[in-house]
Structures are given as structure tokens and as C-alpha cells.
Amino acid sequence: METNTYTASRRNFLKATGGFTLYIGVSGILPGLISCEDPKKLEAALKKEPLTAWVKLSSDGEMVIFNPAAEMGQGSMTALPAIFAEEMDADWSKVHVEFSPQVTEVYGSPGWAPGSKLMFTVGSRTTNSYFDVMRRAGAEARYILLYSASKTWGVPMGELTTEPGYVVHPESDRRLGYGEIASGLQIPETLPENIPLKKSSEYRLVGQDLQRTELPEKVNGRAQFAIDIRLPDMVYGVLERGDLHGAAPELQNEAEILGMDGVLKIIRLDYAIGLIATSLEGALEAKKNLRISWGTSAASGFDSGTAYREYEKIAAGNARGEVIVESGDVDKAFNSAARRITADFKNDYIYHAQMEPLNAVVQVAADGGSAEVWVGSQQGPDSKLGVPELLGIPPENVTINLQYLGGGFGRRSMNDFVSECVLLAQEVAPKPVKLIWTREDDVRYGAFRPMSLQRVTAGVDSGGKLTGFAHCVVGDGGNLVASGIRNDHYRIPNQLAEWREARHGIRLKHWRSVGHGPNKFAIEHMLDLVATDLKKDPVALRRELMADAPRALATLDKVAEMADWDTPAPEGRARGVAFVEHGSLGSGICEISLDRDTGKITVHHFWCAVDPGIAVQPDNIKAQIEGGIIMGMSSVLSEQITIRDGRVQQSNYSDYRLLRMQDAPESIETVILGSDQHPEGVGETGTPLVAGAIANAFLKLTGKSLRHLPFTPERVLEVLNA
Amino acid sequence: MAKLSFNINQEQFEAEVKSGTSLLWVLREHLGLTGTKYGCGIAQCGACTIHIDNRPMRACILRAEDYANGQQITTIEGLSGSGEHPLQKAWIEAQAPQCGYCQSGQIMQAAALLDQNPSPTREEIRAHMSPILCRCGTYLRIEKAIRIASENGTPLQQ
Numbered sequence A: 001m002e003t004n005t006y007t008a009s010r011r012n013f014l015k016a017t018g019g020f021t022l023y024i025g026v027s028g029i030l031p032g033l034i035s036c037e038d039p040k041k042l043e044a045a046l047k048k049e050p051l052t053a054w055v056k057l058s059s060d061g062e063m064v065i066f067n068p069a070a071e072m073g074q075g076s077m078t079a080l081p082a083i084f085a086e087e088m089d090a091d092w093s094k095v096h097v098e099f100s101p102q103v104t105e106v107y108g109s110p111g112w113a114p115g116s117k118l119m120f121t122v123g124s125r126t127t128n129s130y131f132d133v134m135r136r137a138g139a140e141a142r143y144i145l146l147y148s149a150s151k152t153w154g155v156p157m158g159e160l161t162t163e164p165g166y167v168v169h170p171e172s173d174r175r176l177g178y179g180e181i182a183s184g185l186q187i188p189e190t191l192p193e194n195i196p197l198k199k200s201s202e203y204r205l206v207g208q209d210l211q212r213t214e215l216p217e218k219v220n221g222r223a224q225f226a227i228d229i230r231l232p233d234m235v236y237g238v239l240e241r242g243d244l245h246g247a248a249p250e251l252q253n254e255a256e257i258l259g260m261d262g263v264l265k266i267i268r269l270d271y272a273i274g275l276i277a278t279s280l281e282g283a284l285e286a287k288k289n290l291r292i293s294w295g296t297s298a299a300s301g302f303d304s305g306t307a308y309r310e311y312e313k314i315a316a317g318n319a320r321g322e323v324i325v326e327s328g329d330v331d332k333a334f335n336s337a338a339r340r341i342t343a344d345f346k347n348d349y350i351y352h353a354q355m356e357p358l359n360a361v362v363q364v365a366a367d368g369g370s371a372e373v374w375v376g377s378q379q380g381p382d383s384k385l386g387v388p389e390l391l392g393i394p395p396e397n398v399t400i401n402l403q404y405l406g407g408g409f410g411r412r413s414m415n416d417f418v419s420e421c422v423l424l425a426q427e428v429a430p431k432p433v434k435l436i437w438t439r440e441d442d443v444r445y446g447a448f449r450p451m452s453l454q455r456v457t458a459g460v461d462s463g464g465k466l467t468g469f470a471h472c473v474v475g476d477g478g479n480l481v482a483s484g485i486r487n488d489h490y491r492i493p494n495q496l497a498e499w500r501e502a503r504h505g506i507r508l509k510h511w512r513s514v515g516h517g518p519n520k521f522a523i524e525h526m527l528d529l530v531a532t533d534l535k536k537d538p539v540a541l542r543r544e545l546m547a548d549a550p551r552a553l554a555t556l557d558k559v560a561e562m563a564d565w566d567t568p569a570p571e572g573r574a575r576g577v578a579f580v581e582h583g584s585l586g587s588g589i590c591e592i593s594l595d596r597d598t599g600k601i602t603v604h605h606f607w608c609a610v611d612p613g614i615a616v617q618p619d620n621i622k623a624q625i626e627g628g629i630i631m632g633m634s635s636v637l638s639e640q641i642t643i644r645d646g647r648v649q650q651s652n653y654s655d656y657r658l659l660r661m662q663d664a665p666e667s668i669e670t671v672i673l674g675s676d677q678h679p680e681g682v683g684e685t686g687t688p689l690v691a692g693a694i695a696n697a698f699l700k701l702t703g704k705s706l707r708h709l710p711f712t713p714e715r716v717l718e719v720l721n722a
Numbered sequence B: 001m002a003k004l005s006f007n008i009n010q011e012q013f014e015a016e017v018k019s020g021t022s023l024l025w026v027l028r029e030h031l032g033l034t035g036t037k038y039g040c041g042i043a044q045c046g047a048c049t050i051h052i053d054n055r056p057m058r059a060c061i062l063r064a065e066d067y068a069n070g071q072q073i074t075t076i077e078g079l080s081g082s083g084e085h086p087l088q089k090a091w092i093e094a095q096a097p098q099c100g101y102c103q104s105g106q107i108m109q110a111a112a113l114l115d116q117n118p119s120p121t122r123e124e125i126r127a128h129m130s131p132i133l134c135r136c137g138t139y140l141r142i143e144k145a146i147r148i149a150s151e152n153g154t155p156l157q158q
């Protein structure tokens, strides 16, 4: 491996080690440690960032570990620092956690392209992508402390070891606290390329349930979200974007609006009219009074209810779409099949509904040469959220102050709301602007999980083996509808999976688990249709299919045991099973009942067995599975965005209904099948289990098949009475 | 514009606001009591739940001037700023919050429940808490936290 020594002076130290560089900036008693790949970029960053380090250690042994990922409830403020502290051998009771600066060269984790770095909290990649980064950075910190102690004592490093918060020399029975070492830190000339990391059997923090570090401030109202920021001289921005995505506005009553109390400015965007006022209530009042005539857009004329007819035609057509999986020969398998089952599945648009509406606070300097942003973002390009490009200024002149996110679910990985706020702030610089999307704005101008149709055909040979599986998904957005279409854990010799495009001009975005929700619904329900046709037990069928996938099979076996699958459900109830791979592997079983008069489905219990590899924070994994299942239930049972003539029909929680506590299951039980494999994400494993599990339980209970999400009471009655 | 005087968390606060302004905007933007959250503005989500004379109310649909006549307003900051309220402790024990945005409203709603009914059944908890949405899906842990607080039987001072 190439070793590239950069500089080594009394005050700082840089050395490339296996693609990572460690920086130690000694400033009095606060050494800071950071990792970086490009020394030049790093040096520039260090000059401009007030704090650029993984850890700040003070002489009393208290330390701050920096968390490079967004915290949206998934637990990054605990899991990532715990991994670092594990390798540093830090005393957890002395650890405080803060967000790192948003500087990708320094704090990024491996990106999509080899060798690239990214600060992007998406795709359940927090723990998965930062596991090695945090381990290595923590081990480097420990190495330096060991080195420094060995110099102080004049003994070889090899004779030293650590205990939480201390370097220890067993032979002479001497100990030095990390804080004491920090006060007179001595720095090595070079760092070994491969500092040994702990074995998983040596872990004392990873794998334990640590209390989430930020929860104390989340129960007393002090946790700060971007919407809570208040700055001197701050003004308020709102936008009217209408309900027809991309339509151009023409303001009819400019003079009237400008004459309103506190209104400072009107700003015209291609797709919206913006307002800045001295108070939020003033801005909202003016927004209500805007008279706008809207043009047409690409979405004009589109009707989401009738679009399925077009989707069916596309699915039936001979033109193949983009082939995602092709193995064996499905046509041949179908031609020789003893039985063949085809079904269409439909999925309506759904909306993120994160509880904190989109918002940002931006201050642009009077000369336009720098800007400061307070925002809850899943971050992105990379990682100044596109602000430098918008203002035409260098990235280092933009400071991003990341705040807690009041929910992300994919919506906050698109920074349209940040760009809007920058445009408004530019107009009134140097006044800071707080931009708020009302809930109505957030719903109507949402970026939805696309509607989709899955046409699935299964072929079974005369021996009862599933030999062919064809899955065609029709919808807008490529991977937004196609993710989750693969069946890597089922042994089916002949498979074809393809995406066929439809376009409507409706704004779209990743929604927790993306295409996995609809596609796993189609796959898992189809498997139960096959099992029913073969008079086979659905778990038994999946066991056969998982013959080559022992980890997946282990989750299935476990969940069957947890749910007591082989014992019939209580009278009037039925159970249904589903399997999902999304980062982690997970199998789930639900138990439902049905009110045959109203069509209301009640989910009583949900069991889940999940294999995430190394379980860094087990209780938090359970919390993610619970939350994922509840969000899944909410979307499967009631959530629905409809579009008529291009216009979004819903506007708030009154007509976009989320699951409430009274409809939560009595219990959600999760068992983690840990291993020493690299940790996988868990935030999106629970959600896509739900539709398949409920549809399969419903099939068992009624003999009827639900194929259109959401399973609203009206649709359930329709299927029941058909 | 009128100068209004509020009794919030047993302190006097003054604000100059236009008639019709919601109490939520006054709390958050005028007075800086940002623990109370905005989620919908139409009494559908409960993120803005506060107590007025010990009763849970949705601040987003209240006109500020109607609550500036000596009513006792309690926000999450006044429940126990130090986080020592039995519900806050139980919330931590259950590791209830995820993103945390709904949790002020959840805790204020729960405090009102235990005030009236120190040992609620599961059904009573669920019925009482259903006005407060949680998109992160923390309902089962909230239910657990309320049971912990209730079982601890600690007196709930307001």
C-alpha cells in the first residue's frame, strides 16, 4: 500500500495510511483527530473550519465525539460515537456528542463510486457505511494516546494497554487518564498503516444497549430543530406553490399584497410566489390573500385513478422495459409449467408526512460572499446542500449548521426547501430568513412515492416446484419503483424482472424503503397465492425456496417459532408471513382480524426476526423495526394521495390519514439474530414486510386476495363482496 | 396590534401581536418557547399540545388574545425543564422518542391523562393519546412509558 508522508511539524501531523489520513492539531489541551483522504483539501478545510476533528478531549477526561450523520430518530447520535468510543477505549460516561461540521473530505463515509466520499444519510446507510470509518478513527485516537503515554513514561508502547479512559502500564502498575495525557500530548512521527481493531468478542459498547444520547433534550422541549431557530433581525418566508406540480404562477394582486402589514417583499419563482414578512403570522396572512392564476404543467390532465388502465396496457405490451434480472428462461419455464398464476398489484401514491414540515433558516452576507444555513437535512451534494452553486461562492464560504430532523424518511434528502430559502435570503441579505412550509404546502407540493403496477406471473412444474417468476413493474421514477424487485434469497431457476416507464410530471422521491414496499407486496403475496394453489403451507414453501440462503432461512424459522405458526390463530383471526431483504434480512408475521361489516382490518400482533449482522445498538434496532412496521401499517391501511387533472387532492392530516395509537398493534416483538458480519441498515427492513404479511393473513382469513394499496375499508369490502 | 400579557409556566410574558394570531405562533416565534411544535395548524396532529388551566389544548387553533386573561398556560418547558417529571423519566426509560418532534405534545397529553386518571387501562391510554400523531411510529413505547410512570405512582405536580 502506498505511504505518502505529507508534513510533520511540531504543531500538526499528516500521514496517509491505507487511504486515510490522520490529522492531529494540537492547540493547547485540545487535540483534535480527523481522517481525510486528500491532504491538500484537508489542509484547506482545516484553515476554514473552526473545529475539524472526530474528538475533542479535555484535561478532565470529558470528551466530545463528532457524529457525521444526520439524526432523524434512527439513533446516529449514539451508534456512531459508540463505535468510535469502542476502539478508542473511551469511558462512555465522559462522552458527549455533537454534530460534526459538514465537510465531506473530512467526515464523509465511502460513497457510491469506489474511492469517493459522501455525507448523505439515506438508504439506511448510517451504521453500515460509517462502521469502518468510526472504528479506524477511534483506533487511531487510541494509538496516539498510547504513544504519548509511552513517551511520558519512557517505556515501549508494546508494554502498554488501555482500560476505559486510561492508558495502563501493568508492569509498573501505572495509569494515566486520557485527559491527563491530552494536557501534554506527544505526537508520533508516523502512524502504522493497519492499527489492529478489536475483535467483536472484545466489544463492551458495541452490542450493548446504551441510552440514546439526545433523548434527555427530546423529552424536555430543548432539542433544537431548524424550525426552532430564532436569530436577531430574522424575517419570515413562505411560498405559494399551488397543487399542480410545476405550473407557472401569475400574481394578480401585487399591490394589495405589498400593502399588507409587515410584508417586505414578493419574490417570483418559476413555480411559486414567495413572500417575505416581518412576522410568521403576517407572512401566512399575506399568503392566504394571494390571487394567483396558474398555468398548465406536465401533470395537467393526469388522473391517478384512471392511469392504472394505461399501466395495464403497458404491462401487456410486447415491448420489454429495462431488464433488471434475467436468469434462465422464464418463457420456457412457463410453457412447460403445470400451473401458471398471474396477478396485478397496484400501489397508489403516498406522502412522507414527516412531523416537522420542511423549513430552513438562511442568512446571506450583505456582500453575498458567504452564507450560513440552519437546517434539518439528510444532507447532500456534497455536503453544502447545493448552496455554493446557487450563490456562486466557494463551498468553504457556506456554513451548514445541521439540526435534528423532525423525521426524514427520504423527503429531506432532496434540498429543494434549502434552495428556496437561499433565494429568499438573498433578496433581504443580510437579514436571516426562516422559510416555513405549512402542512398544506408540504402535502400539496410533496414528492411522493410513485404509483405503480406490478404484473407478476409464477410458473409451477408438475412436481410442485416454483420454476419461473416474471415481475414487470410499471411506473415513473426508475429505481423509485424498481427497487426491491430482485429475489436473491429465493431459489427460482428462471426469473425475469423489468421496469416499464410511465411519466406524469408529478414530483417523486424516495420514501422509506422506496420500491421495496410495493414490490415485496407483490412478490410475497404471489408466493402465498402459489402456496394456496398448491395447498402448501406458506412458511414451508418459503423454506424450500430459501434452501441456498441460510441467513434468510434462519429469520424465517425464528419468526415462525415466535408467532407459534404451527398453532392455529385464535377464532376469527389469521396470520400471514412475509420476507424482505433491505440491508438487513427480516421475516415478519402478523395476526389480523376483520370487521366484515365495515371492512376494517385490525392488526393484533406483529412478530419480526431480523439479521442485521453486528447489532451495534440492539434496542435501537428494535425501535427501528417497530417504527418501520407502524409506518408500514399506516401506509398499507390508509395512506393515499390522489391526483385529479394533475392536482393533488389532499392537503393535511385531515384527508391524508396516518395511523393513530388506537390502531397500533397490541405488540410488536422483534428478535435480533446477530452475527459478526458487517452491520447492515435496519431502518427500512420493517416497512416493506407489512403489505405482504397483511394481504397473506387476509387471504388465509377470507380466501380473498387484496391487491391494491392502500387496503382501505371500502376496498376491503369490495374484495370481500366480489 | 395589542400588547398581551400571558401567564406561562408561572411567569409573566408580554407580546405585541395582531388580533387573531394563534397562540402557537406567539409561544414559538414571539416568546421563544419552541418546545411546543407546529405540525398541522388544524388540531389534527397534537404536536402543539399545551395545558390551559391543566387541560390539554391544541395551541395552533387558539387565538392568543383569548388566553391572555390570567389563564394558566403550561408548555413542555414548564412541565419540568430539568427533565425530572416522572413522565420524562419514564420516557427515557422506555427510550420512546425517535425523531422527537411529536414528543412534547405526547408528553403534555400524557401528563393531562395521569393527572385525571393515575392508573389508566391500555384502552384508556390509547383513546386518550390518539389525537397525537407520531410518524416515527413510537406508539408502543409511549404506551409503555405511560404505564411505567403510572406504576411508579409518583405524584404528578402541575
Ligand code: FES
Residues within 6 Å of the ligand: B037, B038, B039, B040, B041, B042, B043, B044, B045, B046, B047, B048, B049, B058, B059, B060, B061
Ligand atoms: S399543530 Fe396543532 S394540532 Fe397540529
Ligand code: FES
Residues within 6 Å of the ligand: A073, A355, A406, A407, B097, B098, B099, B100, B101, B102, B103, B133, B134, B135, B136, B137, B138
Ligand atoms: S418521534 Fe418522530 S414523530 Fe414521533
